[in-house]
Amino acid sequence: MGVLENKARARLFYKYLSKVYDQVNPFIWNEQMRSEALSLLDLEAETTVLDVGCGTGFATEGLLEHVDEVHALDQSEHQLEQAYEKFGKRGPPVHFHRGDAERLPFGTDTFDVVWSSGSIEYWPNPILALREFRRVLKPGGQVLVVGPNYPDNVLAGKLADSIMLFYDEYEADRMFKEAGFEDVKHLFQGPSYDPDVAITTIGRAPE
Numbered sequence: 001m002g003v004l005e006n007k008a009r010a011r012l013f014y015k016y017l018s019k020v021y022d023q024v025n026p027f028i029w030n031e032q033m034r035s036e037a038l039s040l041l042d043l044e045a046e047t048t049v050l051d052v053g054c055g056t057g058f059a060t061e062g063l064l065e066h067v068d069e070v071h072a073l074d075q076s077e078h079q080l081e082q083a084y085e086k087f088g089k090r091g092p093p094v095h096f097h098r099g100d101a102e103r104l105p106f107g108t109d110t111f112d113v114v115w116s117s118g119s120i121e122y123w124p125n126p127i128l129a130l131r132e133f134r135r136v137l138k139p140g141g142q143v144l145v146v147g148p149n150y151p152d153n154v155l156a157g158k159l160a161d162s163i164m165l166f167y168d169e170y171e172a173d174r175m176f177k178e179a180g181f182e183d184v185k186h187l188f189q190g191p192s193y194d195p196d197v198a199i200t201t202i203g204r205a206p207e
């Protein structure tokens with residue numbers, strides 16, 4: 001397990017990274033990638049959406065181009081503080097929640113869509129979190145998760161494993177199916193200099 005797949009360490013990491021997150025983020029996760037990922041979802045103004053690991057609200061902002069309101073959750077108070085500055089602390093349009101991806105504070109069958117970008121790599125038990133996503137999704141609801149693609153190079157792979165979760169499409173398939181999702185599909189995405197840096201997985205909760 002990577003050094004950052006630990007909730008307390010990830011919180012400490014983001015205490016410092018939150019100060020520069022919006023400046024650093026576009027080098028690996030940019031607006032074009034976000035739009036491409038958003039286009040995979042069925043979004044209408046009234047669609048109920050949860051953004052897990054919302055951070056400073058980069059994806060939340062993209063979601064709000066399609067839907068009226070978003071529920072956004074993160075475990076880092078420092079990341080959330082940055083997001084509050086953009087959207088206000090209390091919604092609408094954004095309803096913030098401080099919490100853990102592996103223990104979502106929402107009832108069963110609540111959302112049409114659960115989105116999570118750039119967060120799964122920090123979760124100690126991703127299948128537990130994905131099962132939570134399935135629980136809070138309405139039957140037939142869509143899940144979309146953006147995570148880091150496993151590096152081709154063996155040495156880079158070993159280094160990646162020591163830091164956080166990196167996975168390929170086979171591992172993504174296994175995790176999403178084990179969590180109970182159907183119609184699981186993957187898309188590789190990235191900025192022009194590294195077009196496969198991210199793996200985006202979509203799936204559906206059973207009807």
Ligand SMILES: C[S@@+](CC[C@H](N)C(=O)[O-])C[C@H]1O[C@@H](n2cnc3c(N)ncnc32)[C@H](O)[C@@H]1O
Nearest residue numbers: 053054055058059075076100101117118119122
């Ligand atoms: C790379 S940022 C992604 C932010 C945003 N989703 C985006 O698209 O830019 C990862 C976020 O996941 C959050 N995170 C990590 N582990 C978490 C957990 N167990 N529960 C909730 N949020 C978590 C971090 O605090 C951080 O804000």
